[in-house]
Amino acid sequence: MNHIKIVPQPGCGAEIQGVDLRAMDAATFDAIHGAFAEHGVVFFRGQTLSEDDHIALAEQFGPININRFFAAHPDYPEIAMVAKEPDQKDNIGGGWHTDHSYDHEPALGSILVARTLPETGGDTWFASMYAAYDSLDEKTKAEIEGLNAVHSGRHIFGEGPETYYNSTDAGGNRIGNAAVAEVLDDAVHPVVITHPLSGKKALYVNPAFTVRFDGQTKEESQPLLAKLYAHCFQGDFHHRFKWEPGSVAFWDNRSTWHWALNDYQGQRRIMHRITIEGCALH
Numbered sequence: 001m002n003h004i005k006i007v008p009q010p011g012c013g014a015e016i017q018g019v020d021l022r023a024m025d026a027a028t029f030d031a032i033h034g035a036f037a038e039h040g041v042v043f044f045r046g047q048t049l050s051e052d053d054h055i056a057l058a059e060q061f062g063p064i065n066i067n068r069f070f071a072a073h074p075d076y077p078e079i080a081m082v083a084k085e086p087d088q089k090d091n092i093g094g095g096w097h098t099d100h101s102y103d104h105e106p107a108l109g110s111i112l113v114a115r116t117l118p119e120t121g122g123d124t125w126f127a128s129m130y131a132a133y134d135s136l137d138e139k140t141k142a143e144i145e146g147l148n149a150v151h152s153g154r155h156i157f158g159e160g161p162e163t164y165y166n167s168t169d170a171g172g173n174r175i176g177n178a179a180v181a182e183v184l185d186d187a188v189h190p191v192v193i194t195h196p197l198s199g200k201k202a203l204y205v206n207p208a209f210t211v212r213f214d215g216q217t218k219e220e221s222q223p224l225l226a227k228l229y230a231h232c233f234q235g236d237f238h239h240r241f242k243w244e245p246g247s248v249a250f251w252d253n254r255s256t257w258h259w260a261l262n263d264y265q266g267q268r269r270i271m272h273r274i275t276i277e278g279c280a281l282h
């Protein structure tokens, strides 16, 4: 086993040091997998992954999910481009969310590799939904016990005038396939999930894709959702990750939120994302 060190980060996640992600033995893989399940997001520095290495790394954690809405790398369909050019204004993922909650079996998570970074800005915030759940007061925990929530991607990726697809400059060239989003079925997941790897409880609603509680209207759902989000917006369980050349982040969609900051107007930022299939949540 490489001499690896797992360094928990304040708020959320852990940095894993002493690993070359191109060559992991079974014990190193197990240590990384365990840290991922425990901390929700793991960070690596100084990596030199080619596109093929990136794909091989992801495949060790599960089958690759080919994204329906993101533009793909021209030579590697497994790699989704998370890109912003100097003349583009809107970024991808610029608000608290977790990817794929609109799917019946939400993707496990994604491995994001920095390719071209702005000189300044472009950090990513992560938030721990384990910590968010644990720190809820007992009354709120009782209130959400047994509740389910409905999630949708239509208002983001779909064809309506107010969607992210139609209301930003990401639509068309970076985000596409709006017709597919229009026919997505809504997905229903528990508000509190038991994480499939760690067995820990996590809060599983997010401001981007959760539309209401199951059995309630949007209006009826709004006060409790707003209360849960206000709790999650507190900084105690957030970590701001600063990208450097060679940085890699591997986050778990089930136990974290993330937010890509859009504070580098006029500069290019190119990231390669590979997403790994997940499972139904209970």
Ligand SMILES: [Fe+2]
Binding pocket: 093, 097, 098, 099, 258
């Ligand atoms: Fe995202």
